[in-house]
Amino acid sequence: xxxAPQPSSGPTPSTAPAPLLSVKxxxxxxxxxxxxxxxxxxxxxxGAIVALLGANGAGKSxxxxxxxxxxxxxxxxxxxxxxxxxxxxxxxxxxxKIVRRGIFQVMEGRRIVSDMTSLENLRLGAFTRxxxxxxxxxxxxxxxxxxxxxxxxxxxxxxxxxxxxLAIGRALMARPKMILMDEPSMGLSPLLVKEVxxxxxxxxxxxxxxxxxVEQNARAALSVASHGYIMEQGKVVLDxxxxxxxxxxxxxxxxLGGAGDQRKSFKNLKSFKRRKRWL
Numbered sequence: 001x002x003x004a005p006q007p008s009s010g011p012t013p014s015t016a017p018a019p020l021l022s023v024k025x026x027x028x029x030x031x032x033x034x035x036x037x038x039x040x041x042x043x044x045x046x047g048a049i050v051a052l053l054g055a056n057g058a059g060k061s062x063x064x065x066x067x068x069x070x071x072x073x074x075x076x077x078x079x080x081x082x083x084x085x086x087x088x089x090x091x092x093x094x095x096x097k098i099v100r101r102g103i104f105q106v107m108e109g110r111r112i113v114s115d116m117t118s119l120e121n122l123r124l125g126a127f128t129r130x131x132x133x134x135x136x137x138x139x140x141x142x143x144x145x146x147x148x149x150x151x152x153x154x155x156x157x158x159x160x161x162x163x164x165x166l167a168i169g170r171a172l173m174a175r176p177k178m179i180l181m182d183e184p185s186m187g188l189s190p191l192l193v194k195e196v197x198x199x200x201x202x203x204x205x206x207x208x209x210x211x212x213x214v215e216q217n218a219r220a221a222l223s224v225a226s227h228g229y230i231m232e233q234g235k236v237v238l239d240x241x242x243x244x245x246x247x248x249x250x251x252x253x254x255x256l257g258g259a260g261d262q263r264k265s266f267k268n269l270k271s272f273k274r275r276k277r278w279l
Contacts, residue, residue, distance in 0.1 A: 018087070019043035020178060020210050021067065026081030028059075028066050028234075030074065036062045038234040039081070044178070049204050049211045051221035051242070053255060054231035060214040061108060063231075064180045067212075068105040069095040086177065100128045102177030108186060108214075110167045114156025118148045118166055121155050125173030134173070141169035144199055161192035165199070172203070178210040185217045193217065197224050218255035222246050230255075 021044040028037035037059050044050045054060050065071050066078050069090070083090050090098055104125075112121050122141055126134045142149040145165040151158055155166060164184055171179050184200070185193040201224045204211055215221035222228055222242040230238040230251065238250070245251050 018046075020046040020086060021212065022082075022084040023063070023067065024082045024084065026066060026083060027079050028062055028071065028076055029079045030076040032075075036076070036234050037066065040231070040235050041081075042229050042236060042239070044210060044212050045227075047204075047208045047210055048227065049200070049213060049225045051218075051225035051228040052212060052214045052231065053216075053218050053221060053228055053245075055254075056216070058231040059234040060231055061182055062234075064105055064182055064212070064214055067098075068103055068180055069093055069098045070105070096128065099174055099176075102175075103180065104171040104174045104176040104178075105180040106167045106171050106182060106184065108182040110160075110163045112155045112158075112163050112166050112170070115154055117153065118151050118155050118158070121166055121170050122148075122173050125170035126175075128174060137173055137175070141172055144172075144203065145169055160187045161189070161196065164188065164192075164196055168196075168199070168203070172207075172209075176209060178212065180212050180214075182214045183216065184213070185215060185220055193220055197221075200224055218251070 023040060023042045025039050025041050026037055027035065027039060029035055040059070040063060042050075042052070052060050052063065062071075062076070065074070065076070067083055067085075067090075069092075071077055078091050085098075085101060085103060088101070090101065093101075113124065116124070119138070122138050123134065126137070145168075147162055148166055148169060151162060155163065158166060168179075168181075168184070181200070184196055188196065197220050200211065200213070203209055204224075213221055213225060222245055225242045228239065228242055228245045229236045230245070238245070238248070240248070246256070
């Protein structure tokens with residue numbers, strides 16, 4: 001079973017001497033012409049949950065794909081900068097080797113194998129392992145997600161919430177040092193969102209697994225994260241502790257609904273002026 005130290009409540013990414021993941025001024029280009037990430041930098045401390053927030057098209061999912069080595073599947077590449085994980089540069093490494101080094105991505109939309117059972121999907125998550133503790137780790141996953149043990153049919157018949165639980169469970173089966181989560185709340189009811197994020201927090205606390213969380217539901221993400229970054233147009237425009245971001249007036253206005261009933265239209269946001277000030 002996964003055995004890892006409890007996450008520390010110590011220094012923030014800006015002061016941590018040796019982050020588990022460090023993304024250093026990377027640029028990502030698709031099809032040799034489309035520049036998506038424009039000098040993006042961020043740090044993720046070991047054992048922390050860090051939120052990466054931003055609107056659609058900001059480059060959040062591209063950031064995760066750059067880290068996990070999946071850009072090649074979409075004719076993308078990192079053309080500048082470095083991605084350093086656990087002290088080693090991982091730019092250009094094949095995705096399966098990145099998984100073996102300890103990074104597992106939970107894709108947007110779950111991406112479970114619908115014509116396999118839940119159990120088979122969990123075993124698939126352990127494909128890089130050669131130890132004999134896979135069965136014990138399956139029981140560990142069932143402890144976090146008891147409903148999966150009850151669902152013995154094909155995974156395609158699971159509800160959206162159950163599929164998300166299966167996707168997270170499959171990630172745990174790889175015994176990762178770090179999980180990249182892309183929009184885990186997508187398509188879920190508010191009640192299920194609360195349940196899934198509670199489990200994410202519990203996994204982080206119990207197992208010490210570091211989590212980089214991409215999420216449009218900023219309120220839910222900041223409720224579990226210790227630190228957050230906000231992206232606009234392919235770069236980070238604001239970062240800080242989760243508490244600082246929740247109290248920030250710009251974050252309230254754009255991501256937490258802080259304008260309330262006074263906001264009658266998007267014109268009243270004056271978004272261009274404010275966002276230009278961020279940049």
